[in-house]
Amino acid sequence: MSRIKAAFTRKSTSTTSSKAFSTWFVPRGSMFSNRSESALVTSEIIFAAVSRLANSVSSLPIKVNKSYAPVESSFSHLLTYQPNNNMTTTAFISLLETHRNIYGNAYAMLEYDNRAQIKALNVLDPNRVEPVIDSETKEVYYQVMGDSGTTYVHNTSIIHLKHVGHSGIKGVSPIRVLQGTLDFDAGVREFSVVQMDGAKASFILKMDTNVSDEKKMEMLQSFGQFYRDNGGVLIEEAGTKIERLDSKFIDSKVFDVDKVTRARVASVFTLPLYMIGEGAGQVSTSNMEQLYLDYVQGTLTPIVTQYESEFNRKLLTEKERKSGIYFKFNLNALLRADMQARGAFYQQGIRSGWFKPNEVRAWEDLPPVEGGDQLFLSKDLFPIDQVAAQRIGGADAPTAPTLSEGGENN
Incomplete structure (x- = not known):
């Protein structure tokens, strides 16, 4: 110790x-x-x-x-x-x-x-x-x-x-x-x-006549240089035959x-x-x-x-x-999904009282705003504490959706 x-x-x-x-x-x-x-x-x-x-x-x-x-x-x-x-x-x-x-x-x-x-x-x-x-x-x-x-x-x-x-x-x-x-x-x-x-790439260079070793080396060097300079294109001259080896x-x-x-x-x-x-x-x-x-x-x-x-x-x-x-x-x-999916998720969370606006802004690296540290409910985004305290009434009170003749929400 x-x-x-x-x-x-x-x-x-x-x-x-x-x-x-x-x-x-x-x-x-x-x-x-x-x-x-x-x-x-x-x-x-x-x-x-x-x-x-x-x-x-x-x-x-x-x-x-x-x-x-x-x-x-x-x-x-x-x-x-x-x-x-x-x-x-x-x-x-x-x-x-x-x-x-x-x-x-x-x-x-x-x-x-x-x-x-x-x-x-x-x-x-x-x-x-x-x-x-x-x-x-x-x-x-x-x-x-x-x-x-x-x-x-x-x-x-x-x-x-x-x-x-x-x-x-x-x-x-x-x-x-x-x-x-x-x-x-x-x-x-x-x-x-x-x-x-x-x-x-390999080739056999055939000549009709015998040549000296010195002449062979000279012809090989000339052959190789011509092959490199012309992108692999070769020309058979008289008395010479070029045969490619399959690889x-x-x-x-x-x-x-x-x-x-x-x-x-x-x-x-x-x-x-x-x-x-x-x-x-x-x-x-x-x-x-x-x-x-x-x-x-x-x-x-x-x-x-x-x-x-x-x-x-x-x-x-x-x-x-x-x-x-x-x-x-x-x-x-x-x-995080793409922008469209994130927007829908954030909107649903804020309007349903899951997220505070400033929480969402923090996730998107945005600064907080005044009034963004409270939860909201839709119709249209009343502060949740006012709903709980029954401070919203009369014409402002949330109403249940009605159905049209076609069965869709109004």
Whole structure:
């Protein structure tokens, strides 16, 4: 415990301590982690999947709420403005999500001030962190390995985001699951390149007479230069015959391997296929809303729920949680439909007393207006409190619709 306390209370002016602390963040790859990092760089399918998830999660607004209303507190700025001195909230969450999808695990350590208040969240190198279980208390600690030594940190001081895993305390890397698929895909690509190299235009140049080796080289160079300069057009001269060698290009079925790879990557990362480039032409405005709904419900909701659970448990005290304070990602922005559908939805909500006008304006990034913080009912948009207090009467009272002869509402 004294080592943990010393790690959080050391002064930044200490060169030795600062150096020892900073090594926890320096990437130090193992053989497997290097393969994971390499897959991100060499596989455009993996890059598309990881960047899609990282960008989606990091772009979601996150707020500290109490009873459904945003609140300001001493800790809210950590995730809404600046988690540490080097990162914005967007960069912080994007890096965590990238680590989670490459290594299977992402870690951020809580840094405290002298009053034991959280002052920063620092992302750790996943290769330097290992969850362990205390043999006596059975509680989870995190072994943080630096070049100057190892420190054990209690689980309440480490934000840990992970994929599923058999132990429950450490996730499995999706890239490890896909390793066979990626190796096969790389092998097919290499084979295709070799075949394409062998499919270049080849010719047999026949001459009626024997010529010296020097003359042969001169004729070959002249032949090649003429072929390049004239876009592949050749002229047979007297005493010379040109015969093209037939070359077979790669089998068209080889390209099906790319589709299989995309399907398996999408399955492991629980992404819709069109989000990693497969079947993108089949997406239209008519089904875009449903596709995004599936993406939000099937992919993003479980991920942000994990983030919220970690933040609520480890950034809030028990007293704060009991008072109704919690972190919340706003997924509504991703569920917005086209302008016409949003307008109809907003109008229905305002006229039926669901939404306040200023709430709708906030969702559309518009400033509030005077009188927009109350609920309304239609006929025609009387304040709801006046209806409840029966302050509307006589000619202004809402009346039931009447039916015309054709059966339509008047």
